[in-house]
Amino acid sequence: MSLPPIATPTYGxxxxxxxxxxxxxxxxxxxxxxxxxxxPDYPKWNTFCRKCTIDVPSSTPSPPDAPSGDGYLTLGTKFTFDVHTGPAAVNDDGGAGRPTPLELSVLERIDATAEDGRRGWRVAWRMRPSLALPGFMLRAERIQEFVEAEDGNETDYACWETFYGVLAPVVRLAVGSKLTPAFDAWNSGLKARVEELRKGGK
Incomplete structure (x- = not known):
């Protein structure tokens, strides 16, 4: 859904x-x-961002107990998403996506005192500026929070991305209506992939 702007860790x-x-x-x-x-797992579940390519690995170690492994994102990792919006986010048309360069900006534990005694994780990434698209023109940061449900066996997942800069109103007019179904596709794909892995999928 589209909402009034929510502050992000980097840009406020x-x-x-x-x-x-x-x-x-x-x-x-x-x-x-x-x-x-x-x-490397993104093509198996994500029709919005169908490929995640690590451009510059980070030397920053993951927090204790955070998932890690070969090809995993960690704080400071620079990577590129192959982004598809609109109907292509749900139905694969075989077309090329839009390369979107990003950097992991947050990877941290959510303290139990912050969420009524429930623990979890927060991860965020932001657009990497370039000569063609400097930060004052367009910048964005996406935050995802995974907070344990009351029974401790399920997760309340929340994801949001806020857009800033002089081009942000143009983005909203041009593709804002396509971003909502694309985010919904991300949402359902993530849930389905987690459920598949819990059942022993690969």
């Missing part, structure tokens, strides 16, 4: 608009986070 308040989605996933926060950090 003052954005133009936010796209958000949420769901409950029958798995622990760490199991859910594992799927999001596993870059």
């Amino acid at each position: 308040a003052g954005g133009n608009f936010t796209i958000a989605c949420s769901t409950r996933i029958p798995a622990t926060p760490t199991q859910c986070l594992d799927v999001v950090l596993d870059a």
Whole structure:
């Protein structure tokens, strides 16, 4: 859904608009986070961002107990998403996506005191500026939170991305209506992949 701008860790308040989605996933926060950090696994579940390519690995170690492994994202990793929006986010048309360069900006535990005694994880990434698209023109940061449900066996998942800069209103007019179904596709794909892995899928 499209919402008024929500502040992000890097850029704070003052954005133009936010796209958000949420769901409950029958798995622990760490199991859910594992799927999001596993870059080589993206083609198996994500029709919005169909490929995640690591451009510059990070030397920053993952926090204790965070999922890690060969090809996993960690704090400071620079990577590129192959982004598809609109109907292609749901029905594969075989077309090329839009390369979107990003950097992992947050990977941290959510303290139990912050969520009514429930623990979890927070991960975020932001657009990498370039000569063709400097930050003052367009910048965005996506936050995902995985918080254990009351019974401790499920996860309340929330994801939102806020857009900033002089081009943000143009993005909203041009592709804003396509971003909501694309985020919904991300949401359902993540849930389905976590459930598949819990059943022993590969």
